[in-house]
Amino acid sequence: MADTLHNLYIGFSVALAPQVLLYAFVGCVVGTLVGVLPGIGPLAGISLLLPASFGLDATSAIVLLAGIYYGAMYGGSTTSILMRIPGEAASVMTCIDGYEMTRKGRAGPALAIAAIGSYIAGTVSVVGLMLLAPPLASFALRFGPPEYFALLLLGLLVLAYMSGGSMLKSLAMAALGLLLGMIGIDPMTGFFRFSYGLVELGDGIGVVPVAVGLFGLSEILLTAGQPTAPEVKKPKLKDLLPSRQEWRDSLWPIGRGTVLGFLIGIIPGSAHIISSFVSYAVERRLAKDPERFGHGAIEGVAGPESANNSATSGAFVPMLALGIPSGPIPAVMIAAMMVHGISPGPLLITQQPELFWGFIASMYVGNVVLLILNLPLVGIFVNVLRVPYPLLYPAILLFCVLGVYAVNGSAVDVGIMAAMGALGYLLRKFDFETAPVVLGLILAPMIEMSLRQSLAMSSGNYAIFVNRPIASVMLLIGLALLLLSLMPFLMKSIDWRQRLGISTANEGEKL
């Protein structure tokens, strides 16, 4: 303990140095902007600033890039809540309940809870990163393709808890998402599937154009399609702070979201995107009155927002403790470290304590900076809603197109966004949920890849899934969840027979 405190002291003395503090601040601001802009996500932001970071010293560079990453998670909730447009893929779930809260005039509290939940999650997960990095990283390394497959299958099962309304419709949408995820290069054989000759579809349909189109564009089209113009919202000051009830309701979701997000984040790979989906489903499942979800439940904002923030700290665990690139963003940060002559590896923590502890301390500082930055901005952002729709929505449309184009410099992405926008409009007119499409799109390529990798590892033997402890445990949990969700059906049919039995007994008596 004394050791840790001493190291933290070193870390803070590095992190609070004026230069490092400045770059942390710059990173957080850029990250927030990048998160607010629809389409552009943290990866694009980090790539843009990567060359600028080459001229700085190593600690400032890493602090700058990390600031962009978790700053984007703060900013991404803003457009999600205010306009139902996801700032990046991880903010998709916040759109659902966040926007409903805005429609009820509770935009301020939603933004505030999102910021505070993100802060708590960010800070607590940095504590986890600081204390548990090496053992957690070794645990995370044991996640191979079979474990990955089991985890993703759990993510798929979680779909059942994601939406109210017709289960059939949700499943249909999930199936659509899974089918869309099939497009792209087959990872095991190199075939181009469903690419229709477009090289750009080789990596499949991107999540970002689909999310922005299905949620954002469809919202714009729906609003434009209303017979009367909706009245412009004029939020009052006292409506900006969450009520006591909302505070109480958010506490547990924030806690659960933090733990869940962190655990999912430490697993190498791109799984941390699903942390917000899983958190939403968990909150919905555990709520006493789940019908509120989808109509403005604060838990649906607090949980996912906390989860995606702590997932970012989780993503740093394998990167710092073992030097492995656990995803595209840690890979860029490892590259940034290598450019400065630091080779990330298992010995990073011991060989470069100033870097590691300075990084940890700067994350504490960064989270505080972001909280201070975002809370007052809630008032400003909410006033954006006062802009009349004929001016606001075309501007939003412009930003959506710019953001989606900027991710890959690809006009095909913009076309996909437009097509998805039209599809989303139709789907919502017919009362279909759009979130399962995005989840299916994210999961399908990953599930397929891990399944086939597992089978390649075992030379075709399916027993590999039960022979490995972590994988079999997760599959059992999935099975249990599946059976639990079937219980209501079983109960109902037993109940029906019992009721029939009683009434025939009554009939019998009367006769």
Next chain:
Amino acid sequence: MRLNRRNNIFLVLLILLLPAIKVSGQEKYPDRPITIVVPFPPGGVADLTARPVAAALEKVLKNPVVVVNKTGAAGAVGMSFVANSKPDGYNLLMALSSISIIPEADKLFDRKPAYTMDQLIPIALISADPTIFVVNASRPWKSVKEFVDDAKKRPGEISYSSSGVYGTLHMAMEMLIQGAGIQLKHVPYSGGGPALTALLGGHVDTLASGPAVVIPHIKAGKLRPLASWGAKRVASLPDVATFKELGYDIEFYIWAGLFAPRGTSPAVMKTIREAVKQAVNSVEFKTAMEKIETPIAYLDAPEFQKFWDKDAKMLADAIKRIGKIEIPEAK
């Protein structure tokens, strides 16, 4: 002229058509920012090599040089973009050895190729990393001989990861497989990072990898290098023999080179080639490359063309030998 509606429309049309009027004449090249397209995500080998090149070129040419990532389809998107762009010298390509693989793979699948290799002309070779053969430290093999003997005893059981089917790391292992006459189990991943992670986690036994990313893990004792695919030993690993020394006639480099679209005028090509030669010899470039542990292996265009042809032929043969990957029946 009266500003009535008809004249308004004329004026607007005129203004819109102005950009179409090109002032012809000898513009000095370069007079606009030059773009180096990197067809891979940021942080990878191509990206890390391109940025020092761009910075050094900018100093030499006294003209902005920008790096743009155009990712997708294992590099095919960015490569076909440059191959099909106007050959005016403002769109250059920083490609890896996979540039020779993608058209061959397309041929294998009877696809219309995203680009062909004669749509591009080489400017210069910048770096050529020999690939290193590493095994997870917990595995028993301490030399290539032990490994090959074990592989012959249990064909198809020892596994290796790669950055993707027909990718550079897959090709390197294929050459070992052919050269030693063994059978290994291939578990493809999407990218070098995940492939390395799988090896570190013990989910696969071996990997062929570029040196920069594995050296820290070798030093920490998590991975053991058995041999390298270079002609000479890797400088930072002086105890690791080359396959050639061990008797296998195989060489494989993950090289990075600059290309331009075919049709670029000889004058522009000469300017670029001279600039690159100067840039590669500059002190800042050398320091930058040292930091990312990538040795410079500069070859000017004519030598690069020979190198590229030889490398491309070797890769094409390997791809034909691998053929289409058949999925075996599940048990």
